[in-house]
Each structure stands twice: as structure tokens, then as C-alpha cells.
Amino acid sequence: MKILFRKLAFYGLLIGVFFSCSVPEREDPFVGMAAARWDVGKSATFLLSDDRFSNLELEVVYMKGYKPTDYLMESMVEFLQETTLKPGGIEIIEREIPAEGEEFYSTEDIGNLEDRYRESYNDGNTVSVFFLVVDGSYMQNEEEFFTIGAAYRNTSMVLFGKRIAENSGGLGRPSRGTLETTVALHELGHLLGLVNVGSEMVTPHEDQGKEYHCDNDSCLMYWTVETDNVLRFTPQTIPTLDENCRNDLRGNGGR
Ligand SMILES: [Zn+2]
Ligand SMILES: [Zn+2]
Numbered sequence: 263m264k265i266l267f268r269k270l271a272f273y274g275l276l277i278g279v280f281f282s283c284s285v286p287e288r289e290d291p292f293v294g295m296a297a298a299r300w301d302v303g304k305s306a307t308f309l310l311s312d313d314r315f316s317n318l319e320l321e322v323v324y325m326k327g328y329k330p331t332d333y334l335m336e337s338m339v340e341f342l343q344e345t346t347l348k349p350g351g352i353e354i355i356e357r358e359i360p361a362e363g364e365e366f367y368s369t370e371d372i373g374n375l376e377d378r379y380r381e382s383y384n385d386g387n388t389v390s391v392f393f394l395v396v397d398g399s400y401m402q403n404e405e406e407f408f409t410i411g412a413a414y415r416n417t418s419m420v421l422f423g424k425r426i427a428e429n430s431g432g433l434g435r436p437s438r439g440t441l442e443t444t445v446a447l448h449e450l451g452h453l454l455g456l457v458n459v460g461s462e463m464v465t466p467h468e469d470q471g472k473e474y475h476c477d478n479d480s481c482l483m484y485w486t487v488e489t490d491n492v493l494r495f496t497p498q499t500i501p502t503l504d505e506n507c508r509n510d511l512r513g514n515g516g517r
Pocket of ligand 1: 452
């Protein structure tokens with residue numbers, strides 16, 4: 263009995279050593295490229311709270327001729343400061359890329375551009391958001407969309423520069439800065455889990471006809487905000503999040 267026990271103990275020790283040597287360290291699933299391939303809203307908690315990431319980095323990559331206004335940059339930082347808990351700070355990196363000269367971009371095209379140009383991914387204490395500005399419009403399955411922007415992955419969003427140019431400036435129309443800022447903040451709202459796409463609703467307020475949007479037509483998360491219908495909705499002022507949307511963000515770790 264004693265010998266058997268010793269043998270068991272010996273094997274046990276061997277097995278213990280074997281496992282600790284051969285099992286690779288588990289990869290952190292929340293950093294790197296793989297963590298940037300999820301659906302919209304799936305990183306809402308990471309973006310909002312400081313539980314896992316205390317810093318936020320916004321990588322803005324724009325095609326030549328489509329540099330976002332300073333107003334947009336400042337407004338995005340301000341919006342994130344108001345809604346998220348990032349004691350380590352929020353930082354913007356800006357970079358120009360060559361214009362592709364395409365009239366239209368599909369979801370696949372946008373994804374490919376991100377794969378080619380994105381450099382910042384979740385790393386250490388920093389959660390990263392990729393913000394692409396292209397020189398064309400959106401087309402999918404041969405259908406042209408009049409959308410001005412879109413959130414398309416858990417930490418990725420795009421603005422369609424051609425649509426912004428077509429719909430801004432001149433009499434009775436919003437300035438370019440106002441229009442692109444309105445749409446950019448709306449897309450950020452989707453990445454933060456609004457509405458009902460990663461941040462649970464405290465009070466039901468998802469639009470019955472337009473999923474992932476707020477039912478309040480004066481809220482930033484109303485569906486017309488990302489389409490050219492935004493003109494009829496808010497010519498010169500940027501809508502803010504209403505109380506229902508704010509509560510959802512607070513309920514999911516935000517400020
Ligand atoms: Zn939207
Ligand atoms: Zn709302």
C-alpha cells in the first residue's frame with residue numbers, strides 16, 4: 263500500500279510538472295486583433311467601464327481630402343469623457359491614408375480597409391476604437407444606401423465622406439463639422455451598446471420599426487441621425503442622448 267501510494271504521488275508529481283510545462287499560457291481573448299472581430303455592441307462594457315481597460319485610444323484613419331474637422335475630434339473626446347469611465351485618459355491618434363477613388367464601398371471593402379490600415383488594438387489597459395473615413399458612399403448587394411456613417415464591428419466605425427460633402431454646407435444645411443460630428447457620435451453610441459445592442463435597456467425604449475435605435479425622435483440615437491434624413495431633423499444643433507439612453511450606459515458601467 264505504501265509503495266503504491268508513493269507511486270501515485272510520484273506520477274501525480276510528474277503529471278503536475280508535465281502540465282505546467284506543456285500547456286501554453288492562455289491567451290487573453292480581450293486584446294489584439296481577434297478581440298476586434300466581434301459584432302457591434304459586444305465591447306460596450308469594456309468601452310464604458312474601467313473594470314478591464316482604464317484607457318481608451320481612438321485611431322482615426324481618413325482618406326486624403328477627408329480629414330475630420332477639429333470640432334469632430336474634440337466633440338468625440340468630450341462625448342467619451344461624459345459617458346465612459348476612463349481614469350487613464352482618452353487619446354486620439356490621427357493618420358491620413360491614400361484615397362481609393364471609389365464611388366461606393368461595401369461592408370467587405372470597409373472590413374478590408376480596416377485590416378490593411380488599423381494599427382491600434384486592445385492592449386494592456388487600453389481599449390481601442392477604429393474610426394475610418396472613406397471618400398465614397400455605401401453600397402451593399404448593388405443597393406445604394408444614403409447612410410452617412412455606420413458602426414460595423416465591436417470597436418469599428420466608418421463615415422462616408424462623399425455623403426457628408428453632399429449634405430453639408432450652404433444655405434439651410436448643417437455645416438460639415440456639425441453633420442459629421444452628429445453622425446460620428448451616433449455611431450459611437452452604437453459601439454457603447456445603444457440601443458439594446460450590448461447595453462441592456464433600463465426602461466424599454468427601442469424603436470419598434472428600427473432596431474438598435476431610440477424611440478425618442480429628439481435623441482442622438484434616433485435612426486434618422488445616420489441617414490440623409492438627419493437634415494430634416496437637426497439642421498444646426500447636435501442632438502444629445504436622452505435620459506433613457508444615458509441610463510442604459512450608466513447601467514452598463516459607464517458614467
Ligand atoms: Zn444608427
Ligand atoms: Zn435615446
